[in-house]
Amino acid sequence: MKDVHVPDGFIDAPVSIAAGAVAVAGVAVALRGARRELDDRTAPLAGLTAAFVFAAQMLNFPVASGTSGHLLGGTLAAILVGPYTGILCVSVVLLMQGLLFADGGLTALGVNITNMALVTVAVGYGLFRLLLRVLPRTRASVAGASFAAAVVSVPAAAVSFTLIYALGGTTDISLGKVAGAMIGVHVLIGIGEAVITAVTVSSVLAVRPDLVYGARGLIKPLELRTGAPVRPAGDAGPAEPSRA
């Protein structure tokens, strides 16, 4: 296992700097937002989640001939500890990988944070919430939504990389080729991402459902339903309006 993230020299200096600015802004917003997600109990959990993402990123799994993939972890971290904290978890992992393990170029840190922290969390967690809105409020739904959100988050990061490459790639390869190859292989990697994400979320749900940020609404509505089953939100309305 060598460089698993964007190294130095793929993206030119101006676009690397611009991506750095995007990353700094994103992390600043996340620092503000994370305050609302973190307390005496969830702060240690978030540290452990970052450590888990680091560990899981070491585990490259084969996806096609001569190609491997590894967890990005944005969707997983966001579901476990909240989207803002999730961004920070992945950013800390990327920072430590760049500084300690020579993985991911230091000039490309902004590109890597943008793709693997900001985009994966925005797409993955956004989709996760949307799905939970329409799915029944069960643990199986949380697992299924985790899976689907994680699948999509990985090609989304690949698309984001392709866009950044289009703006500032140091080589002159046709964008269609780059996009096609990047998205193709990352759909496969996304399946691995989804399996790891769904298994991890389900495991935590099984032992400590109260610790899963993304499942917090799960328990309360169930109580509500037993209390007052006859009054749903009211958008569908009563089937037969009694206008006698």
Added chain:
Amino acid sequence: MTTKRFFAGFLLVSLVLAGLVSYYASSSPDGLEKVASDKGISAKEKDHSLKDSPLGDYGVKGVDDARLSGGLAGVIGVAAVLAVGGGLFWVVRRRGPAAPATPAAGAASGTPAPASEPSQNAS
């Protein structure tokens, strides 16, 4: 399961993955690396500025046994990420007694924090 026990288990899983299981990870290039070399994106790739660092490429310099070197690097990485991440999250966290999920905003009158952002804690 108590919170303490859960945290210990979660950490143990990470240590086992990074310290032991990582040895069996695929050594093929990952998706980005493969596409980059196939399509020529990496033509102008530069060496990492810290490539000779003591933990470069997920191994401990001077430890010859690959399993031990990679495993140690993984364990050190987990510890480093936990220390930096955990430290950051501990500093950023909302102060006061842990009262998760229950939207008892305002009830904890002793919390000096939410003055600037009233009632957002409720969500």
